[in-house]
Amino acid sequence: MRFAFTAEDEAFRGEVIDFYKSELSPEWYGGYDERDTMHEYIKGVRQKLARRGWLTMAWPKEYGGQAAPISRQLIFAEESAYHRFNARDAGVGYLGPAIMRHGTEEQKQRFLGPISRAEISFHQGFSEPDAGSDLASLTTKATRDGDDFVINGQKVWGGHLNVCDYSFLLARSDPDAPKHKGISFLVIPSDTPGLKYEEFENLAGGTQNVVYYDNCRVPVQECLIGEENQGWYIATTVLNNERTVIEHAATGKRLLEELADLWRQQGRREASGGPMAAVRHRLAEAAIEIEVCRMLAYRIGWLQSIGETPSFEASEVKIFGSEMTQRFAHIAGQMLGLYAQLDRQSRPQRYVQAEGRVEALIRQNPMFSLVGGANEIQRNIIATRGLGLPRA
Ligand SMILES: Cc1cc2nc3c(=O)[nH]c(=O)nc-3n(C[C@H](O)[C@H](O)[C@H](O)COP(=O)(O)OP(=O)(O)OC[C@H]3O[C@@H](n4cnc5c(N)ncnc54)[C@H](O)[C@@H]3O)c2cc1C
The missing domain is CATH 1.20.140.10 (Butyryl-CoA Dehydrogenase, subunit A, domain 3)
Structure with missing residues (x-):
């Protein structure tokens, strides 16, 4: 295990520092609450970072990365946080890597490029009112109907759904299987008919959502990531990356x-x-x-x-x-x-x-x-x- 950075790594660190010093406006505070109030500004800065190829630099080139060493990605994450800028959103930080590992080629092409260019954003819908720590006991259902899933249930604690293009969620697709083995991992558009949400403020100054799925019909082929009923393993990849x-x-x-x-x-x-x-x-x-x-x-x-x-x-x-x-x-x-x-x-x-x-x-x-x-x-x-x- 060797933690020393090369001279090239340190030169890259200097570039990232210069970027934030010149690009972040003097009014930038970097507070948790600004994720809601300054969404457009944050998106603009993220797109500038994306144009430099920094957001997903360790990803393979065919999926919008630069195949850069992990050390560069680490330096980028470190300097972004030091400058109080959240460059690592859910797409970049944990959904993208999970799609890279578990998604079909079509899904990789559809999602990874736009994530690397900061064009799309995601809401995370795992927790439910009665399924937080014991996540595998979730009850939101995805019922097969021909080539579609019909989703019914409720999620809570995810944030910023008002500005997210997609929601990724876990739903029970086989009620008869042992609880970890009957869950599927879905990515659905936020404007799917039947999806409704409310916002509430938290103590930290941000907003969070309660999300209701009322007969949301989505095509299995487009929305299912990985294999049906194998969603728990994809969620583990997501959560390990999130942590x-x-x-x-x-x-x-x-x-x-x-x-x-x-x-x-x-x-x-x-x-x-x-x-x-x-x-x-x-x-x-x-x-x-x-x-x-x-x-x-x-x-x-x-x-x-x-x-x-x-x-x-x-x-x-x-x-x-x-x-x-x-x-x-x-x-x-x-x-x-x-x-x-x-x-x-x-x-x-x-x-x-x-x-x-x-x-x-x-x-x-x-x-x-x-x-x-x-x-x-x-x-x-x-x-x-x-x-x-x-x-x-
Ligand atoms: C700011 C914030 C943002 C969040 N964002 C998201 C999001 O984007 N998407 C999403 O899906 N979820 C999100 N969450 C939800 C988060 O994942 C849950 O709060 C967390 O998993 C705990 O679940 P719970 O709140 O239901 O608590 P519970 O599971 O009810 O737990 C309550 C307490 O009991 C303890 N406890 C429970 N089980 C055990 C056990 N077996 N052993 C020991 N202690 C135990 C817990 O540690 C906790 O202290 C967010 C939460 C917060 C606070």
Whole structure:
């Protein structure tokens, strides 16, 4: 396992940094809520990235990639997150790789090129009101009727359906099979007749959807990815890719640098004493954790570069990254004290510290353990797949 980057890799990193410095508007904040409010702007920047071939650079050339080494993709993801830009959406990050592995040639041609050019976007419809951690107990049905599936049921927690062209979902296609073996993986257009949704706001400042499928009729040949009733295995590919994130390390590093700057300024004003030493130690601890998180994410890249598919390793980085961010939010909150309650809109502005990012981080904290599968479930995966322990 070797994590050193080549001189060419580092030169590429410089190009990505230059891109974000020159392309992101001075007003760009990079908040979670902007995924809704600045959708068109984000899409424009993603298309510029796509024109450079960066969004899917490690994909094969025939599917819109550049066949670049995984290390470049990792650097791109790291710098995008550091600049608080979400370049890795569901299509690029996890549906595309799953279609590459499980889809028919026709589906690869239909979806992968447009994903690599940032032309289409996807809503993820896995969770249901009574099927989250125990996803395989889902009840949304896809019933065969000739060459069609007829979908009925309800999903919850996916986001941004109002701006997504497609929805990918899991539905029960064989009610008599054991629960993991009767599920199919479908990609359907968002404007399919019978598909309706509602939006609700979450604590983190974003919106999420409840989606209803009422006799949605879709052609099997176009919408079924992989084989009928084998959708669970495709969902596993999707989720493993969703969990392999370097973003926590990169966004953590950026905020740590900003807090250290802030503290350097404040430290000059304060006489020497206890609080300063405590803050130094906490920030040093955060710096160590961020490096550990980066190494765990690099390890995933290394596994991919030797042709392996990460499994429990993805759960490791998901747990460590999300819980590290929660610990960091706590430290940052203690550092800023009551100022940590002020969001970026608070008035008067002069009291707002670190652009209100600590307030946002504390508010977003709970979601990190849940999104992509609850951390308790990730621990179960590590225990069974990683350590070979029996199922409870
Ligand atoms: C911000 C956000 C975005 C999301 N986006 C999407 C999306 O785009 N698409 C989508 O399909 N879903 C999405 N989700 C849903 C997410 O995948 C689920 O929240 C997650 O899988 C947990 O399911 P649940 O919320 O139903 O909790 P439950 O499954 O009800 O779990 C509740 C609690 O019980 C614990 N628990 C449950 N079972 C076990 C067990 N066996 N052992 C130990 N502890 C257990 C869990 O860890 C959790 O703490 C999103 C969630 C959030 C918060």
